[in-house]
Amino acid sequence: EVQLVESGGGLVKPGGSLRLSCAASGFTLSSYSMNWVRQAPGKGLEWVSFTSSSSTYIYYTDSVKGRFTISRDNAKNSLYLQMNSLRAEDTAVYYCARVRAWTDGIDFWGQGTLVTVSS
Amino acid sequence: DIQMTQSPSSLSASVGDRVTITCRASQGITNYLAWFQQKPGKAPKSLIYAASSLQSGVPSKFSGSGSGTDFTLTISSLQPEDFATYYCQQYNSYPYTFGQGTKLEIK
Numbered sequence: 327e328v329q330l331v332e333s334g335g336g337l338v339k340p341g342g343s344l345r346l347s348c349a350a351s352g353f354t355l356s357s358y359s360m361n362w363v364r365q366a367p368g369k370g371l372e373w374v375s376f377t378s379s380s381s382t383y384i385y386y387t388d389s390v391k392g393r394f395t396i397s398r399d400n401a402k403n404s405l406y407l408q409m410n411s412l413r414a415e416d417t418a419v420y421y422c423a424r425v426r427a428w429t430d431g432i433d434f435w436g437q438g439t440l441v442t443v444s445s
Numbered sequence: 446d447i448q449m450t451q452s453p454s455s456l457s458a459s460v461g462d463r464v465t466i467t468c469r470a471s472q473g474i475t476n477y478l479a480w481f482q483q484k485p486g487k488a489p490k491s492l493i494y495a496a497s498s499l500q501s502g503v504p505s506k507f508s509g510s511g512s513g514t515d516f517t518l519t520i521s522s523l524q525p526e527d528f529a530t531y532y533c534q535q536y537n538s539y540p541y542t543f544g545q546g547t548k549l550e551i552k
Contacts, residue, residue, distance in 0.1 A: 361541070363489075371481070371489065371532055373541040385539040421488055431479040431536040433500055435488040 328352040330422050330436030337442045342412050348405040348422030348436055356380070356400035359425040361432060362407050364418035364441075374420070375407065389415075412443045447471050447535050451544035457552040462523045466547045468516045468533035477537035480509055480518045483546075484529045492531075493518065525551070 334346040348360070362374040375396040376385045384396055395408040405422050419438040426433040448471035458464050468478065476496040481489040491500045493509040496516055506521045520527055528551050533544040 370546045371483075371534070371543040373534075373543065376539065376541070387540045423489075426494075428536075429477070430494045430498075431477065431491075431534065432481075433491050433494065435490070437488050 328424075328434055330424065330434060332420060332422055332436045332439035335420065335439030335441045337444065338412055339445050340413060340443055342443070343408070343410045344412065344441060346407040346409065346420055346422075346439060346441070348407075350403045350405070350424075353424075355398065355403045355405070359383075359428065360396075360398065360405045361423045361425060362396060362405075363421045363423050363432075363435075364416075365421070365438075366415075366418045369418075372418070376425075377405070409441070412441075414443050417441060417443045446540055447474060447538060447542050449533055449535055449542050449544040451531075451533055451547050453547060454545065455548040455550065457550050458523055459552045460523055460525060463519065463521045464523065464549065465520075466518045466531055466533075466549075468511075468518070468544050470514045470516075470535055470537075473513045474535045474537035476512045477535055478509075478511065478516050479534045479536060480507075481532045481534065482527075482529045483532065489532065520549075523549075 329351045331349045359378045377396045393411045397406045421438045422436045423432040424434040450469045478496045480493040483489040497509045530546045530548045
């Protein structure tokens with residue numbers, strides 16, 4: 327069974343840092359590109375970042391460039407999002423999402439982890 | 446950035462109805478368009494990719510169409526479990542962008 331399990335969310339003060347993890351099981355992470363997508367409370371979905379299967383291609387939405395870093399450890403079947411200089415507007419549920427092929431987009435989502443940035 | 450505009454923002458329908466949701470891209474995205482369903486407090490679920498292809502396990506009551514800038518999601522014979530929020534997303538170019546969502550409610 328395919329599973330993506332996010333962890334690492336929590337309450338952090340503005341300017342602080344958090345590292346999110348996404349543990350993949352039921353498939354080989356190294357064969358897939360991955361995304362992080364977030365959803366602020368009561369709001370819609372917002373794409374955050376993408377990494378290709380071997381990390382050759384990495385992209386970010388403008389609002390997190392220079393503050394967030396996506397990475398992966400295919401040997402550990404894990405995806406990460408290092409979030410620095412956090413702002414109140416980064417408060418959201420963060421989902422990791424698998425891309426089956428670049429022509430097919432996202433095919434599977436994790437259950438999400440909540441990040442709250444507040445003093 | 447490519448803007449994705451969904452209409453309507455909300456929709457009331459009855460069990461058994463057929464409904465259509467529209468998604469318009471601000472520029473051409475060929476067929477790199479996906480649809481997702483999200484229920485309150487849950488993660489999104491992938492329904493359709495490449496504008497019209499069903500994800501594995503998704504019932505055929507869901508169908509998608511369109512190319513270029515105009516796309517539709519149609520749900521036939523609505524059942525109680527279909528009442529949710531639906532999002533379109535373009536993956537033609539970065540940054541990937543989502544529509545604002547369409548909340549489908551029971552009439």
